[in-house]
Amino acid sequence: MSGPPPAVAAVRVAVRADLARVAAGAPGGLVLVACSGGADSLALAAATAFEARAAGLRAGAVTVDHGLQAGSAAVAAEAAAACRGLGLDPVVVTRVAVGRAGGPEGAARDARYAALDAQARALGAVAVLLAHTLDDQAETVLLGLARGSGARSLAGMPAERGLLRRPLLGVARATVRAACADEGLTAWEDPANADRHLARARVRHDVLPLLEQALGPGVAAALARTARSLRDDADALDALAAAADVFTDDPGGGSSAAVADLLAPPAALRRRLLRRAALAAGAPAGALTAAHVDALDALLLRWRGQGAVHLPGGAEARRSCGRLVLTRTPDQGTATDS
CATH class of the missing domain: 3.40.50.620 (HUPs)
Incomplete structure (x- = not known):
């Protein structure tokens, strides 16, 4: 049969x-x-x-x-x-x-x-x-x-x-x-x-x-293979970032971490820590881009007294007293991207 x-x-x-x-x-x-x-x-x-x-x-x-x-x-x-x-x-x-x-x-x-x-x-x-x-x-x-x-x-x-x-x-x-x-x-x-x-x-x-x-043919299959490989790498780095998370919850909501602690890990882990904190503060994953993470990273690496970084979903981050502080502002609605 x-x-x-x-x-x-x-x-x-x-x-x-x-x-x-x-x-x-x-x-x-x-x-x-x-x-x-x-x-x-x-x-x-x-x-x-x-x-x-x-x-x-x-x-x-x-x-x-x-x-x-x-x-x-x-x-x-x-x-x-x-x-x-x-x-x-x-x-x-x-x-x-x-x-x-x-x-x-x-x-x-x-x-x-x-x-x-x-x-x-x-x-x-x-x-x-x-x-x-x-x-x-x-x-x-x-x-x-x-x-x-x-x-x-x-x-x-x-x-x-x-x-x-x-x-x-x-x-x-x-x-x-x-x-x-x-x-x-x-x-x-x-x-x-x-x-x-x-x-x-x-x-x-x-x-x-x-x-x-x-x-030539096979581009879609090649992109899918690339995705599988990068997912393995990203999963490993995300696990390391979770184990090294230095953010602590703040009273009244939000979280913060010492700038010195955030500068200690390699860039790949630091940026994942920043992304994790932004998501925890309410930024939607689908709207949070590398540009937003770049703006957070600038508060650590290129600090010139700049103001808050506004994130999707009404979250914002600012540097204060040697700490990076992320808060959520529900009444703000959708914030303007930085």
Whole structure:
């Protein structure tokens, strides 16, 4: 008897390996597929439905309706129906309100992840599977490079973080979409994927094809390999920074550290300490860039009596009495970047 088409097999193999790791830590647990109704997430849903039972796991799905396009509720309902047709249970549709902080892409992502986390906890899920592919990872690396956000941003998306898992990061988008077609599934195409007003769409349709044309095939795979390597390095440096953290909580909120203590570690660790402190003070990770960390570093290395450094999310930092002090000012709203 012949096996499944090659694309279907490739997606199933990737999902099988990931579910085996989930099952090792939580046998019999519930895994949820985040399914938008797009080709990538439908292919992931189909593979998860096929592989979960053999892994000793239960499999369901969550569809997030962002409400950003006319007819979004109908699209969400169709995605949920497709998941039920694949045998996933439970299947939940949740509507979110998308804010404006972090731009349209960032705000939608934040709302989606918050909804997935809430549903996972409500249902007692042990994992949430996301359908990001190798090509998505390459796009993320290029976007991080353009922002100048440092090694952590160039490390791309993690394969695992908390409940979130990305089993398809090593599988090309073309393979995943071929699997969706081979499974006979009808996919929805998000209009945002073709909207060149959005940075990711420009990278997908303009930048990566140009790089492939100029440098030859395999650019996306090379960027994904770079991300894996940089993630290992960044994880190691972040662990060292956490162990060497010299910031202490201050009464009334915020934190501070002696300038002399911050100047002692190598630059790679010092900058991570500054970033950790900025995040702890309320700066959103997606809005905190290398330029912000540079401004904090200048308070240590190029001190000329300058005023406070304003950070995203209403946080600010200033040098006072030989200490670097970070505070959050909730009434300020979104501060002007330095």
